[in-house]
Amino acid sequence: MYAISLGDDGAELRPLEPWHAEQFLAHLDRGREFIGQHIAFGANVKDAESARALIRSYAEKRAADSGSLHGLWLDGTLVGGVLFRTFDAEGGTCEVGCWLEPGASGRGLVTRAMRVLIDWAIHVRGIRRVEWVASSENEASLNVARRLGMQRDGVLREAGSYRGRRQDLEVWSVLAGEWGTGV
Structure with a gap:
C-alpha cells in the first residue's frame, strides 16, 4: 500500500489496516489517557481482537x-491517525478527525496529514465541503482547524455528552473554493 512522507522527520501517513491491530492497541495503550481527554476514540479497544474490529x-x-482510517507513523512507530469519519462523495461533504498520543504532539503531524487527506478529498474526489467537529474545550484540535484555514461555522451548545458532562461542539469547515487560497 502507500506510505506518504510528511516531511524529513521520519513521519509517514499510511493506511491503518486490520493486520496493524497489535500496533494499534499498543499505541492506544500509550496514549489512552491523553487521547481520551476530549474524545472516546478507541475507548472500547482493550485487546487485539477489539483493535482489529475497530480497524475492520x-x-x-x-x-x-x-x-476511512489512516495511521500516522513516526520513525516506524504508530503514534496517531487521521480519518474520514464520514464521507459522502455524491453529496460533496465529509467530516475529518484525528487522534494522537502525547509523545507525538506539537510536531504538526496532524496538520500535515490532514492536508494530504483534504487535498485528496477536494482535488481527486470532488468534495465541496470538509467539516471538522471538536469540543470547545479541545484547544489543540481547534488549533489544527485554524492552521488548515478552516472557518468556524458555529457552536452547537451542549450538543455532545462525554464522560457524563454536556459539552459544546464547534463546527469548522473549509470549502473547495477556499482550500489552498489562504482564506
Whole structure:
C-alpha cells in the first residue's frame, strides 16, 4: 500500500489496516489517557481482537466509500491517525478527525496529514465541503482547524455528552473554493 512522507522527520501517513491491530492497541495503550481527554476514540479497544474490529469497521466504510482510517507513523512507530469519519462523495461533504498520543504532539503531524487527506478529498474526489467537529474545550484540535484555514461555522451548545458532562461542539469547515487560497 502507500506510505506518504510528511516531511524529513521520519513521519509517514499510511493506511491503518486490520493486520496493524497489535500496533494499534499498543499505541492506544500509550496514549489512552491523553487521547481520551476530549474524545472516546478507541475507548472500547482493550485487546487485539477489539483493535482489529475497530480497524475492520473503517475498512468496511472504505469499501462502502463512506469513511476511512489512516495511521500516522513516526520513525516506524504508530503514534496517531487521521480519518474520514464520514464521507459522502455524491453529496460533496465529509467530516475529518484525528487522534494522537502525547509523545507525538506539537510536531504538526496532524496538520500535515490532514492536508494530504483534504487535498485528496477536494482535488481527486470532488468534495465541496470538509467539516471538522471538536469540543470547545479541545484547544489543540481547534488549533489544527485554524492552521488548515478552516472557518468556524458555529457552536452547537451542549450538543455532545462525554464522560457524563454536556459539552459544546464547534463546527469548522473549509470549502473547495477556499482550500489552498489562504482564506
